[in-house]
Amino acid sequence: MNASGTGGPSELTPRLSMRGIVKRFPGTLANDHAELTVLPGETHCLLGENGAGKSTLMKILAGSLQPDEGEIRLDGEPVRLTSPQAGMAAGISVIYQELDLVPDLTVAQNLLLGRAPARGPVIRRGRRAELAREAIDRVGGDFPVNAVVRELPIAAQQLTAIARALTTQARVIVMDEPSATLGENDLRKVFDVIRSLTAEGRSVIYISHRMDEVMEIGDRATVMRDGRSVSVHDLARATPDELVAAMIGESRELVRPTDRPRPEGPALLEIRRVHRPGLIDVRDIEVRPGEVAGLAGLGGAGRTTLLSALFGDTGASVSVRLDGAEPRLSSPAAAVRAGFALVPENRKEQGLMPGLSVARNAAVTALGRPPWLAPHTTGRRRATPALSGLGVKYSSPDQPVGKLSGGNQQKVVLAKWIAKGGLRVLLLDEPTRGLDVGAKADLYRQVRHLADQGVAVLLASSELNELTANADRVWVLHEGRNVACYDPRTTDEATIAHTVITGETPATKAAS
Incomplete structure (x- = not known):
C-alpha cells in the first residue's frame, strides 16, 4: 500500500486492523489482500469506484460475510466475526x-x-x-x-x-453513503454527531463518493481499487484531485470504441424531463433507433430511478416523446403497451418467477394472462423462437428457470420481451451483474442485435469499461442529474470516470 501521509498519533494501538483480507465469489475476486487501519477517535473515509471492493470489505467487518483469508483485530485483539450478531457484540x-x-x-x-x-x-x-x-x-x-x-x-x-x-x-460505526438520502440541514446534524462520537474516542468509517464531504469530515482516507487497498491519505494534506486519481488509477487505458456504425437521424426516444423531488431531475436525453445509450454513475446517481420512471414504476413525473408522440407512462402496463421493456437489476426478484418453467417465464408477456393459466403448449410455442434466438441453454422448456445459470436466466428475462413483439425501447439496469465474462459478451451481442433491428437501448451499468465498449454514447448521471454526454470513440475512460465521481466535466473544471 502506498501511503501519501499518516494521520493521528502513530503510537496508538489501532482501533481496527484488517490485514490481508481475501474474498472470492464465483468468477470474482472481490477483495484481494485488502487492508484497513482505523485509529481510535478517527473518522476514516473509505473511497473507491463502484466495484472497488468497499461493500464486501464492510460486510466482512459486520460479520455478514466470512473472509477466505486474512485477519481482523479490534483494539489489538484478534476477533472472528462469524455473524452480524457477533459483529454487534464485538462493537461493530x-x-x-x-x-x-x-x-x-x-x-x-x-x-x-x-x-x-x-x-x-x-x-x-x-x-x-x-x-x-x-x-x-x-x-x-x-x-x-x-x-x-x-x-x-x-x-x-x-x-x-x-x-x-x-x-x-459501538466502538466502530460504519456509515455507508449517509448523505444519499439527507438534505443539507440533516447532513450538518450527522456531521455534528460524528464529531461528538470521535471526541468520545469512538471510530467512524465514512463511505462517500462526494469529495467535499470527505474533505470536511475525514481525518484519513483509504482508497480501494480492483479489490485492493492502494493508498492511504492524510486528508489535511491531500487534494480531491489526488483522491480521484487514486480511485481511477494512473494506468487506465484509452477506451476500446464500439465498431458499430453510429446511428443517425431523428431520435426515437426523447426524454424531456424525468423529475422526482430530492431524487432525480434528468432532462434532454435522446436515443435514436438502433442506438445503445449508456448511463454511467455512482450508486445513488439516479440510473435505476430513471429507468424505473420510464417504465412507469415510480412516483416521478415523466415527460417523453416516442417517435413524435407523447405516451403516458403511468404504469408498467402502459409502458409495455407503448413498446418499453425493462430488464431490472434484480432479475430473480423482479424479472423472473423462479419456481415456474423456462417456457412460462419467457412467454409471460406474450400470453396476456397469468402464465400458470395458459396451456403448456401455448407457452412453449410463443417462447421457443425467442429462447432459441438468444441461445438460452436449458435441458427442457419445462425446467424451472431458477435452475439455470445466471447468464441464461438473464437471457430468459430478455426473451420474454422479444417473445411479446413490438419492442421499441429496451431499458437495461446492470444487465451483466453476476455474470461471467463469456455470458457478458454473449448478452451484449444479443443487445447489439436488437439495436441493429431499430430498437433504442438505454443501458445502465456500474462497469464503465462495459459502457465504453458497447455504447454509442455515454451519459453521466451525478446526484440525480445528467451532467455530461461523452463519445467513447473520442473520450478516454479516465475523463469519463472523473466526471462520474466528481460531477465535473473538463470544461467546468477549467472554468472553476
Whole structure:
C-alpha cells in the first residue's frame, strides 16, 4: 500500500486492523489482500469506484460475510466475526445505505430491538421511549419515536438508523453513503454527531463518493481499487484531485470504441424531463433507433430511478416523446403497451418467477394472462423462437428457470420481451451483474442485435469499461442529474470516470 501521509498519533494501538483480507465469489475476486487501519477517535473515509471492493470489505467487518483469508483485530485483539450478531457484540455497528430497519415497527422499537429495558418479562415502554427520544434528539431528529418507520420520510429513516447505532455503544460505526438520502440541514446534524462520537474516542468509517464531504469530515482516507487497498491519505494534506486519481488509477487505458456504425437521424426516444423531488431531475436525453445509450454513475446517481420512471414504476413525473408522440407512462402496463421493456437489476426478484418453467417465464408477456393459466403448449410455442434466438441453454422448456445459470436466466428475462413483439425501447439496469465474462459478451451481442433491428437501448451499468465498449454514447448521471454526454470513440475512460465521481466535466473544471 502506498501511503501519501499518516494521520493521528502513530503510537496508538489501532482501533481496527484488517490485514490481508481475501474474498472470492464465483468468477470474482472481490477483495484481494485488502487492508484497513482505523485509529481510535478517527473518522476514516473509505473511497473507491463502484466495484472497488468497499461493500464486501464492510460486510466482512459486520460479520455478514466470512473472509477466505486474512485477519481482523479490534483494539489489538484478534476477533472472528462469524455473524452480524457477533459483529454487534464485538462493537461493530453498520449503517447501510439500504436501511435494514423493520418498517412496521416504531422508531423506539427499532432503536432498542432486542435490547429494550424490561422488568422481568415486561418491557418498560416509558423508559424505552425516553431512551429513544434521547438518541433521536442527538441526531437532530424532530419526529415522534412512536411513529411507524415505514410512514416516515426516507431522511427520517436514515436518522433513525444512525440513532440506533448510538444506542449500541459501538466502538466502530460504519456509515455507508449517509448523505444519499439527507438534505443539507440533516447532513450538518450527522456531521455534528460524528464529531461528538470521535471526541468520545469512538471510530467512524465514512463511505462517500462526494469529495467535499470527505474533505470536511475525514481525518484519513483509504482508497480501494480492483479489490485492493492502494493508498492511504492524510486528508489535511491531500487534494480531491489526488483522491480521484487514486480511485481511477494512473494506468487506465484509452477506451476500446464500439465498431458499430453510429446511428443517425431523428431520435426515437426523447426524454424531456424525468423529475422526482430530492431524487432525480434528468432532462434532454435522446436515443435514436438502433442506438445503445449508456448511463454511467455512482450508486445513488439516479440510473435505476430513471429507468424505473420510464417504465412507469415510480412516483416521478415523466415527460417523453416516442417517435413524435407523447405516451403516458403511468404504469408498467402502459409502458409495455407503448413498446418499453425493462430488464431490472434484480432479475430473480423482479424479472423472473423462479419456481415456474423456462417456457412460462419467457412467454409471460406474450400470453396476456397469468402464465400458470395458459396451456403448456401455448407457452412453449410463443417462447421457443425467442429462447432459441438468444441461445438460452436449458435441458427442457419445462425446467424451472431458477435452475439455470445466471447468464441464461438473464437471457430468459430478455426473451420474454422479444417473445411479446413490438419492442421499441429496451431499458437495461446492470444487465451483466453476476455474470461471467463469456455470458457478458454473449448478452451484449444479443443487445447489439436488437439495436441493429431499430430498437433504442438505454443501458445502465456500474462497469464503465462495459459502457465504453458497447455504447454509442455515454451519459453521466451525478446526484440525480445528467451532467455530461461523452463519445467513447473520442473520450478516454479516465475523463469519463472523473466526471462520474466528481460531477465535473473538463470544461467546468477549467472554468472553476
